[in-house]
Amino acid sequence: MRSLIRKYAGKLHRDRSVADGRVGIAALDDVMISEGAPDLSRLAADVLSRLSCPGVVAASPSLPFAEFLLRRANAGAEAIVPLDTETRTFLHDIPIVRREELAGDPAGAIAALLSGRKGVIAEGVGIVASGPVTLEQAYIHYSSVFHACHVKYILDVLREGFLLPGEEEAFRAFRETFLRPLTAEGLSFRAGPLDAPEEVLSEIRAVGRHTVERGLVDSFFGNISYRAGDTIYISQTAASLDELSGCIDPVPTDNRSTAGITASSELPAHRRIYEATGARAILHGHPKFAVAMSMSCDVKDCPVEDCWKDCTRVRMLGDTPVVAGEIGAGGLAVRVPPVIGGPGKAIVYGHGVFTTGRDGFEEAFRSMADVENRCREEYFRRLDARA
């Protein structure tokens, strides 16, 4: 269990979602184990002792966005509601607990909220998340909340500006020192087309790691596939892109086997993209600026109420089409394939980015980095214009 705690603490540091040294993780088997920053590991253990789940992560995020969202919320608000697909589908909302509510029994107040939701923002503390089935889930839920807060905050700033003392300075530091350009430089990719199964599997594993290490996606979010002959090799559902060994399903395109039941929920989209475009490689991730910018829609008096699901327009962010569609069988697989063929890239409203490679992954990877970099540029252009 200790090795798992260290693994997830390491991943949180490597993906830069926690402040340096500011994570505490508690795990419960027949005995409780906790490690990390003393105050946070103690809090994680205290919270976990009031729940029946296997693990809790308590950490101070590397960026103060969750804290700002809490303080920007109305005085009576009990939760924030980010509008990205991750929140809409899995988190629903993110409860907030204010400093005064934490005064007496902080662990009790946080545990009460975690009894009903996957993650909580605690003022002055950070994000606390639980894992109902495994410790890994606590790490995943922390990442989900961090991601959702990131997307919501940058969108809120674009719409409403800075409202609190210190926000502008923190945001400047985020822009000037935290953000790094996304690039494929220094990485090597196999030239396609690839045919041998071992070669395909090895390249998928390597590219999965690259996407996480280069900050294109958070570890748990996204999927990747390659088509070789009559087989689609695709990452499994609930697989971390930087740990794909043994987690890639070969799916025959003629549907003679259902063993691909464990494949990514986006298998239908991948399959139809292959059918529609002739591409061989597909990357899908949730880079944050692309997700945020996809929801920055300026259509006035639009009759569509459920933008994630019902919008039929194809908007353009630069040269990248943006379409609506929910995860899995929710419509994404219908709307992405018709628009991705030409540009080799598409953004799904509130969700993430699909990119393709005609023969190998290098094109898809560079395209994904390019989309996110351009979305960043556009975001800051609009922000500067607003100022």
Add this chain to the structure above:
Amino acid sequence: MLVVDLSSGRTLREEIPPERLRAYLGGRGLGVRLLRERHTLSPFDPAMPVVFAVGPLCGTPAPTSARLSVVSRSPLTGTVYDCSAGGRFAWRLRAAGLLAILVEGRSPRPVVLAVTSAGEELLPAEGLWAKTVGETARALSDRGSVAAIGPAGENGVLFSNVMMGEGNAVGRGGLGAVLGKKNLKAVTVDGDRTVPIADRERFDRARADVLRLFRASPVIFGEFGISGYGTPALVDLMRRRRMAPTENFRHTVFDGAEAYSGPAIRAAYGAEKEGCFGCPIRCRKRASDGRSLPEYETVSHFGALNGISDLHAIVRSNDACNDLGMDTISAAATLSAWGEARGRFPSPEEIVTLLHDIAHRRGEGDLLAEGSRRVAEALGKPELSMSVKSLELPAYDPRGAYGMALAYATSNRGGCHLPAYSISHEILRKPVASDRFSFSGKARMIKIAEDANAAVDSLVACRFAFLGASLEEYAELLAGATGEHRDPKSLEEIGERIWLTERFYNARNGFTRADDDLPARFFTEAGTEGEGIDVPPIDRARFGEELTKYYRIRGLRDDGSFPDDGFLERQP
């Protein structure tokens, strides 16, 4: 609740105390609570009740929640026994203004219990006795939904089912025989009442969340999911994971499995979608000629477990079991144990005849009707019964999933995959994946899942819903339906109460740690290795260590017993 005394023919409608519903929800929990005063009676004692109970979501549009739990004591296992089933019976029971029917006593002659919103009556059923389930359901079709037993239940087959007229089964533990001993051939329900929803906006929001999660789950609505292929979608996966029990669990790969895979069944029979009332998943599949098609466990056990790759023979076996009112898993596993004992597994041509012999207790069928444990003991080879607490193991080899191994052992109703359903994380990666070849952390994971699923069985919702959604969303549905705040933790606490109550009943009936064990084969023989996957025997010492850890997490002694005798008195 309707209480029916079959001995006297008296019926009584009585209120269930609200605090009891708060403490046990409904379904399995309510049924287990109603057994409290009589849980040590023999399953065939006339005073032993059989409880049919729905949950608080039944009758609302909550997805997958029109289900029924049937609870009593199993004649096969001797344990407390619950099983849930879909169809339309549960919905119509609620529409008749009832949450539960408790049947006790023994009728002097065969009867049908007919229930409507206006009242209930016991109808003579001599003319239906010896009829198949299908014949019975057709004869009673103008009385709403039907739950009936077939010849197997009438003849005391220890793994006889209560069958829903729509084809769903209250399976495994032989509750059909309990009804048979009571001379109760069938129950019909019909009603016209609607169920109010306290907070429609909250309920609708939660329902939308659940449906979105269903659509996001590849196991449910994915290209190869159970909505499209039914549970036989698992055939290819279990083959690839090398954990499909073959020839009485001597091997874990069957080369002929392709013959009865999801795509093979679709190609041969059409496999049209059919669903329980209010279920968007519709995982049951029906052939173009109207026959119910078999589930994964059925095709695998009549297939690999008996070395049969003839799809049509497997479908005929399924038809026979459904019409005779017999559990397919236990029937196939009993035949497999018998086959290994005599040195020859039954042929495709023999099986249907054998199933009829079992249901009518003819010839060798009389012994086979007792289930694999008693068969193997009678043949002097008790080690060949692949069962836990006398319940035959389903089609997930425990050497391929260690959480499943532990869960088979700890299950209160015997060797069953459903109480903890660890296949969700060990194989299907929902909600996240766990290492199937490791015991690490499994004791707590199994405990949590057992509690959560006891709550699910009391709501009563379908296990498959939780391959997408979670108790988080169902707690919201419940709050919207009833107006009372619920969260997942409070539901799990109810589940824990139900689980421990069942275990306490079992302990009172003589079950100990020695019964929380797997057949020796799994500790001494390897599964079928290959394709880079090793399937070694389970490490018995490590299994025992994790079992002890499980007891400690549950607050039990290391020998699995309760620390004191006052557990029941402390429960509401």
